[in-house]
Amino acid sequence: MDLRFRDVEPTPEERAAIDAVLGPPPSAWEGGARTEADLRFASGGHAARERRDQLLPALHAVNDRIGWISEGALDHICRRLTVPPAEAYGVATFYSLFSVKPRPKRVLHVCTDLACQARGADAVRRSVEEQYGPPGVSWTPSPCLGLCERAPAALALEAGETPKAAVYGDLPHDEPVDLTERDEPAAEAAVPQAGDPSLVLLRRIGRADPASLDDYRANGGYAALRRAFDLGPAGVIREVLESGLVGRGGAAFPTGRKWEATARQPDHPHYLVCNADESEPGTFKDRVIMEGDPYALVEAMTVAAYAVGCPKGFIYLRGEYPRALRRLELAIATARSRGFLGDDILGHGFSFDIEIRRGAGAYICGEETAIFNSIEGHRGEPRTKPPFPVEKGLFGKPTVVNNVETLVNVLPILTMGAPAYAAVGTPSSTGTKLFCLSGSVHRPGIYELPFGATLRDLLELAGGATGGGLRAVLLGGAAGAFVRADELDVPLTFEGTRAAGATLGSGVVLVLDDTVDMARILLRIAEFFRDESCGQCVPCRVGTVRQEEALHRISRRPPGADSADDLTLLRDVGRAMRDASICGLGQTAWNAVESAIDRLGVFSPSEAK
Amino acid sequence: MTVPLQPPRRLLEITVDGEAVRVPEGSTILDACTATGTGVPTLCYGDTLTPKNACRVCVVEVEGSRTLVPACSRKAEAGMVVGTSTERAEHSRKVVLELLASSVDLSTTPRAAEWIEEYGARPERFGPDAATVEQPVKVDNDLYVRDYNKCILCYKCVDACGDQWQNSFAIAVAGRGFDATISTEHDAPLTDSACVYCGNCVEVCPTGALSFKSEFDMRTAGTWNEAEQTRTTTICSYCGVGCNLTLHVQENRIVKVTSPHDNPVTHGNLCIKGRFGFQHVQNVASDG
Numbered sequence: 001m002d003l004r005f006r007d008v009e010p011t012p013e014e015r016a017a018i019d020a021v022l023g024p025p026p027s028a029w030e031g032g033a034r035t036e037a038d039l040r041f042a043s044g045g046h047a048a049r050e051r052r053d054q055l056l057p058a059l060h061a062v063n064d065r066i067g068w069i070s071e072g073a074l075d076h077i078c079r080r081l082t083v084p085p086a087e088a089y090g091v092a093t094f095y096s097l098f099s100v101k102p103r104p105k106r107v108l109h110v111c112t113d114l115a116c117q118a119r120g121a122d123a124v125r126r127s128v129e130e131q132y133g134p135p136g137v138s139w140t141p142s143p144c145l146g147l148c149e150r151a152p153a154a155l156a157l158e159a160g161e162t163p164k165a166a167v168y169g170d171l172p173h174d175e176p177v178d179l180t181e182r183d184e185p186a187a188e189a190a191v192p193q194a195g196d197p198s199l200v201l202l203r204r205i206g207r208a209d210p211a212s213l214d215d216y217r218a219n220g221g222y223a224a225l226r227r228a229f230d231l232g233p234a235g236v237i238r239e240v241l242e243s244g245l246v247g248r249g250g251a252a253f254p255t256g257r258k259w260e261a262t263a264r265q266p267d268h269p270h271y272l273v274c275n276a277d278e279s280e281p282g283t284f285k286d287r288v289i290m291e292g293d294p295y296a297l298v299e300a301m302t303v304a305a306y307a308v309g310c311p312k313g314f315i316y317l318r319g320e321y322p323r324a325l326r327r328l329e330l331a332i333a334t335a336r337s338r339g340f341l342g343d344d345i346l347g348h349g350f351s352f353d354i355e356i357r358r359g360a361g362a363y364i365c366g367e368e369t370a371i372f373n374s375i376e377g378h379r380g381e382p383r384t385k386p387p388f389p390v391e392k393g394l395f396g397k398p399t400v401v402n403n404v405e406t407l408v409n410v411l412p413i414l415t416m417g418a419p420a421y422a423a424v425g426t427p428s429s430t431g432t433k434l435f436c437l438s439g440s441v442h443r444p445g446i447y448e449l450p451f452g453a454t455l456r457d458l459l460e461l462a463g464g465a466t467g468g469g470l471r472a473v474l475l476g477g478a479a480g481a482f483v484r485a486d487e488l489d490v491p492l493t494f495e496g497t498r499a500a501g502a503t504l505g506s507g508v509v510l511v512l513d514d515t516v517d518m519a520r521i522l523l524r525i526a527e528f529f530r531d532e533s534c535g536q537c538v539p540c541r542v543g544t545v546r547q548e549e550a551l552h553r554i555s556r557r558p559p560g561a562d563s564a565d566d567l568t569l570l571r572d573v574g575r576a577m578r579d580a581s582i583c584g585l586g587q588t589a590w591n592a593v594e595s596a597i598d599r600l601g602v603f604s605p606s607e608a609k
Numbered sequence: 610m611t612v613p614l615q616p617p618r619r620l621l622e623i624t625v626d627g628e629a630v631r632v633p634e635g636s637t638i639l640d641a642c643t644a645t646g647t648g649v650p651t652l653c654y655g656d657t658l659t660p661k662n663a664c665r666v667c668v669v670e671v672e673g674s675r676t677l678v679p680a681c682s683r684k685a686e687a688g689m690v691v692g693t694s695t696e697r698a699e700h701s702r703k704v705v706l707e708l709l710a711s712s713v714d715l716s717t718t719p720r721a722a723e724w725i726e727e728y729g730a731r732p733e734r735f736g737p738d739a740a741t742v743e744q745p746v747k748v749d750n751d752l753y754v755r756d757y758n759k760c761i762l763c764y765k766c767v768d769a770c771g772d773q774w775q776n777s778f779a780i781a782v783a784g785r786g787f788d789a790t791i792s793t794e795h796d797a798p799l800t801d802s803a804c805v806y807c808g809n810c811v812e813v814c815p816t817g818a819l820s821f822k823s824e825f826d827m828r829t830a831g832t833w834n835e836a837e838q839t840r841t842t843t844i845c846s847y848c849g850v851g852c853n854l855t856l857h858v859q860e861n862r863i864v865k866v867t868s869p870h871d872n873p874v875t876h877g878n879l880c881i882k883g884r885f886g887f888q889h890v891q892n893v894a895s896d897g
């Protein structure tokens with residue numbers, strides 16, 4: 001490619017940060033010092049372009065070191081990777097954690113999303129604004145940070161030679177926010193059931209040291225991989241098929257079928273992608289697993305890769321999860337040094353390795369095809385399906401994409417055996433499920449229950465709702481649906497919630513008591529989708545804006561005023577978003593608002609609040 | 610003009626609005642609709658580009674599909690039952706037109722007004738405060754103008770500038786969601802970008818967001834009169850490639866240059882000389 005660069009020099013610090021990720025430039029063609037040899041050959045072609053997937057890591061490197069991405073830094077990255085500057089600029093401006101304008105090294109991200117809003121995020125936002133001024137410079141309101149059990153919460157990211165991150169939970173209302181350094185509570189603090197012997201997926205959390213491979217093995221670790229080697233790849237897939245495991249990310253697709261279809265593809269290599277871009281507001285289960293039991297994910301990915309025939313796996317991790325990143329990095333490095341990853345794993349002749357790719361603040365990158373574009377160094381826009389990932393996924397090769405929770409379910413399937421696993425739960429929803437309880441409950445956190453338990457069981461386990469009384473429960477997050485306080489007997493299974501006109505989604509159970517302003521919650525949901533729409537297709541790009549505008553108009557009217565026109569408008573736009581959007585984001589952007597209007601009667605004339 | 614023969618392809622039978630139609634394997638639903646004479650509106654579809662299916666105005670209902678599908682990109686499959694004018698498809702089409710017309714200036718988009726009327730779209734229903742993409746027109750060179758008030762973000766210019774045709778990569782989509790725009794790096798003027806002024810982006814722009822400076826100036830002055838223009842296709846005289854030029858002439862002056870999309874060599878693409886190098890033709894008398 002004959003690219004034109006901007007000829008803006010990076011600062012030495014920016015150059016050092018980029019070269020630390022990409023290695024020193026091999027020639028002047030890639031931004032190094034010019035030597036006589038450079039004049040006699042040209043660099044280019046596939047070899048030069050093949051490193052495009054390093055674009056996101058390189059952008060992270062600059063952002064982590066400097067705090068923002070300057071013209072010089074972007075230009076240097078483009079030279080190093082043979083990426084057109086306009087495209088790199090398009091990628092850098094796609095992610096909310098990156099800035100192409102100068103900003104302070106330390107930026108505080110204050111969660112204003114649903115779970116935090118139900119616990120007073122508005123008050124926190126006000127006091128932060130008093131302390132630090134208007135948002136956008138040293139602090140910024142943020143979508144859900146996945147710290148819902150500690151709501152209201154905030155995350156501070158500080159750029160530097162060693163970038164720092166600090167999380168703040170249970171922020172006090174209406175008093176100055178104290179941002180002094182403090183220790184983050186252990187991962188098991190988010191698991192009220194920790195230590196309960198009936199736990200399956202969470203059983204090691206709080207028992208085994210998340211840093212220690214020996215502890216992991218002493219608590220049953222790597223038994224599943226040994227069984228997998230005994231069964232062979234086809235045997236593993238058979239077990240997973242027979243277990244009835246379906247995806248836990250929200251779409252509930254049978255995992256075994258996905259694996260089988262990918263394993264059969266003649267095109268090679270096959271890739272495994274672990275979707276750890278947990279961004280659905282109110283979801284934090286994957287974070288707790290990765291922080292509390294990181295080796296389980298490493299082992300589960302190894303099993304999946306063995307079954308599907310993948311030499312390489314990627315964990316696409318949310319950019320807002322610094323502790324999960326540290327723990328996974330350590331777990332992967334330790335597993336590699338001990339022969340559990342790399343060449344010839346456990347002497348079985350199977351080679352597999354895992355690379356972590358960090359997201360940079362984009363909900364849409366949790367969409368299974370957007371994740372591929374993001375890893376490959378393009379804008380995280382969903383692709384058109386078909387072709388499906390099992391045929392053409394990451395780098396155009398057959399790919400399995402599984403959520404973290406889905407993958408760790410493979411371990412009990414192999415250790416217990418498929419029949420024993422399938423005996424747990426209901427016939428069409430087998431095994432146990434992690435539920436992310438947040439909002440107005442006494443003991444928020446991650447709960448593990450066999451499928452079939454009702455919403456009432458779960459709420460009782462969490463100590464019930466706070467406040468005067470229960471107003472509503474949001475199931476499945478912003479893309480989910482509300483249920484009423486008199487519908488608590490809905491069984492928490494895929495089929496049960498579907499029959500009740502709701503969805504289990506990713507396992508979000510956000511409890512709202514009667515002190516929560518429903519109109520504000522709906523506005524926040526609409527604002528979330530407007531912010532997170534990638535902008536590719538018209539129904540979602542403009543529809544999410546029109547949805548938010550209509551909700552603003554309705555909520556500004558006095559209670560009981562006639563909003564029939566705006567409600568019709570919401571329904572018309574919502575239906576078009578659901579029918580005509582490219583991906584699941586647009587298709588579900590109207591779900592929660594619709595259910596609040598239809599099931600809860602929000603905005604109905606009788607609902608005079 | 611000889612067009613190379615394609616290898617024979619198997620025919621598939623699909624049903625469009627109750628009518629059976631046989632199309633070659635690999636055809637899209639849109640091809641099948643064209644074959645039956647069924648009109649499906651399209652905006653982001655380009656006959657010389659890979660369908661991006663971003664505008665969603667061509668959505669149709671396919672039996673067994675949970676959502677509507679874009680006719681422009683979805684390949685026809687044997688036995689497919691397609692409904693192009695079902696209530697569901699027409700609802701989405703209408704809302705998409707409303708969403709676009711309320712946020713973007715469609716005044717120079719061919720057929721937009723006709724479709725808005727056909728589907729009964731009411732863009733004004735979103736109220737006077739509805740957000741729009743309004744912004745200053747970008748005039749940073751003498752050859753063409755970028756008026757992103759008219760941009761529906763169809764990606765066609767990006768694809769034409771990038772790996773589908775020109776390989777200049779001067780522009781890309783930047784930002785996200787409603788704030789996404791077509792932009793050079795750091796929003797630099799075109800004169801500081803990788804643009805080579807081939808104008809192939811202008812050729813594919815479906816809304817007039819990209820236009821010849823000559824057209825833009827005449828529209829501003831109120832002298833642009835398409836009905837009076839003649840179109841003459843000729844051969845570019847600059848080099849030996851022999852690209853076809855279509856000269857748009859108003860009052861005996863060339864006002865813009867396009868190129869036939871069905872030309873098997875150039876597919877509507879030109880270089881800066883063919884596209885914009887016409888001034889010498891009309892300077893003779895006055896400046897001679």
